Amino acid sequence: MSPDDRRAAIVAATRAVMARNGIAGTTVRDVAAELGTSSGLIHHYSASLDELLAEAFEQVAREDLERVRRAFAGVDDAIGRLRVFFDVYARDDDQGIQTWLDAWSEAARRPALQRISRRLNEEWQALLASIIGQGVADGSMVCDDVDAVSWRILSLLDGLALQVVAHGDVISLGEADAWSRAGAERELGLPSGALSLALAR
Amino acid sequence: MSPDDRRAAIVAATRAVMARNGIAGTTVRDVAAELGTSSGLIHHYSASLDELLAEAFEQVAREDLERVRRAFAGVDDAIGRLRVFFDVYARDDDQGIQTWLDAWSEAARRPALQRISRRLNEEWQALLASIIGQGVADGSMVCDDVDAVSWRILSLLDGLALQVVAHGDVISLGEADAWSRAGAERELGLPSGALSLALAR
DNA sequence: AACCCTATTGCGCAGATGTCCAATAGGCAT
DNA sequence: ATGCCTATTGGACATCTGCGCAATAGGGTT
Numbered sequence: 315m316s317p318d319d320r321r322a323a324i325v326a327a328t329r330a331v332m333a334r335n336g337i338a339g340t341t342v343r344d345v346a347a348e349l350g351t352s353s354g355l356i357h358h359y360s361a362s363l364d365e366l367l368a369e370a371f372e373q374v375a376r377e378d379l380e381r382v383r384r385a386f387a388g389v390d391d392a393i394g395r396l397r398v399f400f401d402v403y404a405r406d407d408d409q410g411i412q413t414w415l416d417a418w419s420e421a422a423r424r425p426a427l428q429r430i431s432r433r434l435n436e437e438w439q440a441l442l443a444s445i446i447g448q449g450v451a452d453g454s455m456v457c458d459d460v461d462a463v464s465w466r467i468l469s470l471l472d473g474l475a476l477q478v479v480a481h482g483d484v485i486s487l488g489e490a491d492a493w494s495r496a497g498a499e500r501e502l503g504l505p506s507g508a509l510s511l512a513l514a515r
Numbered sequence: 516m517s518p519d520d521r522r523a524a525i526v527a528a529t530r531a532v533m534a535r536n537g538i539a540g541t542t543v544r545d546v547a548a549e550l551g552t553s554s555g556l557i558h559h560y561s562a563s564l565d566e567l568l569a570e571a572f573e574q575v576a577r578e579d580l581e582r583v584r585r586a587f588a589g590v591d592d593a594i595g596r597l598r599v600f601f602d603v604y605a606r607d608d609d610q611g612i613q614t615w616l617d618a619w620s621e622a623a624r625r626p627a628l629q630r631i632s633r634r635l636n637e638e639w640q641a642l643l644a645s646i647i648g649q650g651v652a653d654g655s656m657v658c659d660d661v662d663a664v665s666w667r668i669l670s671l672l673d674g675l676a677l678q679v680v681a682h683g684d685v686i687s688l689g690e691a692d693a694w695s696r697a698g699a700e701r702e703l704g705l706p707s708g709a710l711s712l713a714l715a716r
Numbered sequence: 717a718a719c720c721c722t723a724t725t726g727c728g729c730a731g732a733t734g735t736c737c738a739a740t741a742g743g744c745a746t
Numbered sequence: 747a748t749g750c751c752t753a754t755t756g757g758a759c760a761t762c763t764g765c766g767c768a769a770t771a772g773g774g775t776t
Contacts, residue, residue, distance in 0.1 A: 315723085317722090317723080320723080336620075336623060336624070338539060338620065338621075338624070339624065341762080341763065341764085342763080342764060342765080343762085343763085343764095351724075351725085352724065352725050352726065352727095353725095353726090353764090353765090354724070354725060354726070354727085354765090354766080354767085355723075355724055355725075357764085357765060357766075358722095358723070358724075359723095362764080362765085363763095363764065363765090412620075412623055415616075415619050415620045415623075416620050417681075418616050418620070418677055418681040419537075419539065419613075419616045419617050419619070419620035419621070419681075420539075420620070421681045421682065422537060422613055422616075422680075422681070423537070423539070423540065428681070428682065428683075431681065431682065432681075432682035432683070432685055435678065435682060435685065436685060462690070462694045462697065465675065465678070465686060465690075465694060466671060466675070466694055466695075466698050468674070469670070469671055469673075469674025469675045469677070469678065470667060470670055470671050470674060470698075471674070472670075472673075472674040472677065473669070473670025473671060473672070473673040473674035473677075474666065474667070474670045476619055476670070476673065476674075477636065477666070477670065479623075480618075480619040480620075480622045480623070480629070480632065480633075481622065481629065481632065481633035481636060482629075482633070484633055484636065484637060485666060489663070489666075493663045493666060493667055494667075496663065497667050497671075497702070500701060500702060501698070501701060516753085518752095518753080521753080542732080542733065542734085543733080543734065543735085544732085544733080544734095552754075552755085553754065553755050553756060553757090554734090554735095554755095554756090554757095555735095555736080555737085555754070555755060555756070555757085556753075556754055556755075558734085558735065558736075559752095559753070559754075560753095563734080563735085564733095564734065564735095
C-alpha cells in the first residue's frame with residue numbers, strides 16, 4: 315500500500331471509530347483494529363493522537379461544509395441559499411453533532427483539535443455571513459449587523475442540536491429544525507415560513 | 516467526621532477538581548488527593564464515579580439556578596427579571612461553561628450525568644418560560660410560542676458561550692453577552708437596549 | 717542475484733484508571 | 747475494660763492508555 319493511500323486509510327479508519335465511539339472514546343488501538351493493522355503503524359504516520367483526531371475531524375467537518383456549497387448549485391437568491399443551508403444542517407445525523415460536542419469539550423485538552431474546531435466554526439459563520447450579506451445587498455433581508463446575526467443563527471443551530479443529541483427527546487429534531495428556521499426569519503425580517511424546508515416547496 | 520459531613524466534603528472536593536480539570540479530567544484519585552484521604556473512601560460513599568460526577572455537577576448547576584432566583588428578589592416586572600437573568604448568565608465564568616460543555620459531551624457515555632444534565636437544562640428553560648409567560652400576560656412582551664422562544668434564547672446563550680469557552684477569542688465574552696441580549700429583544704418585540712446590563716442602568 | 721529502503725510488526729514501557737478488598741483504627745455502647 | 751461497628755486506609759488487580767523501538771519482511775533498484 316502506498317504511503318499516501320495508507321495515510322488516507324488511517325484517517326478513514328479514525329473517522330469510522332470517531333463516529334462510533336466519539337472523539338473522546340477514540341484510541342490508537344481502536345483505529346489500528348478498525349484498519350486491521352498494528353498500533354505501531356499509526357504512530358509511524360501520525361505524530362500523535364491529537365493530530366490524528368484533528369485531521370479526521372477536519373475532514374468530517376469540511377465535507378459537511380462542502381455539501382452545503384455543492385447544494386448551492388443552481389440556487390442564486392439569498393433566501394433560497396439560506397433555506398438550503400438549513401436543509402443540510404438539519405440532515406446532519408446525531409453522530410455528526412455528537413462529534414462536534416466532543417470537539418468543543420475536548421478543545422480545552424487537545425490543542426490541535428481546538429485549532430481545527432475553531433477554524434471550521436469560523437468558516438461556517440463566514441458562509442452564513444456571505445449569504446446574509448448578499449440578502450442585505452439585494453434588499454431581500456434586513457439586518458444591521460451581519461456578523462452578529464450570523465453568529466447568533468449559528469449558535470442557535472448548535473445550541474438546539476446540542477439539546478437533541480445530548481439529552482435525547484427533550485426537544486425533537488423536528489422542533490429544533492422548525493424553531494431555528496423561525497428564529498432566522500425573525501432575525502432577518504422575513505415573513506413567517508419563508509425559510510421552510512426547501513424540499514417541501 | 517460524621518457520614519453526612521464526609522459525604523458533603525467528598526462532593527465539595529469533586530466540585531473543586533471538576534472546576535480545575537473539567538468533568539472528563541476528574542478521577543477518583545484526584546478527588547481523594549483534594550480531600551487528603553484515600554481513594555477507597557470515595558467508593559465507600561459513592562457507588563461509582565459516574566454517580567459522584569452527576570451529584571457534584573447537579574450541585575454546581577443548581578446553585579447557578581438558585582442565584583438567578585435569589586437575584587429576582589425585589590424585581591417583579593418581566594423585563595427586569597429577564598435582564599437579571601442575562602446578568603447572572605453573563606457572570607458565569609469560563610470554568611462553569613466548560614463544565615457544561617463536558618457534561619453535554621460526556622452525557623453519551625455517563626447515564627447518571629445525562630439524567631442530571633437533561634433535568635437541569637429543562638429547569639433553565641422552564642425558568643425562562645415563566646418569565647416570558649409573565650411578560651406576555653402583562654403585555655410587556657410579544658411572543659406567540661413561549662416554549663419555542665425559551666428554548667431559542669437558552670440555546671442562543673449556550674451556543675455563544677460555547678464559542679467563547681471552546682475557541683478562545685473567536686468572539687469575546689462581551690460580544691456574546693450583547694448579542695444574546697439583542698437576540699432576545701428581537702424575539703420578544705422589545706425596543707433595542709431594553710435588556711442592557713441591569714447594573715449599568 | 718544482491719542490496720537497500722521503508723512499511724509494518726509486535727511487544728514493551730511507564731503511567732493512569734475504576735473498582736474492590738482485607739486489614740486497621742478509633743469511637744461508642746455495654 | 748471489653749466488644750462491636752464502621753469509617754478509613756493502603757494497596758492489589760485488571761485493564762487501558764499513548765508512545766517508542768528493535769526486528770522483520772517485502773518490494774523496488776541496481
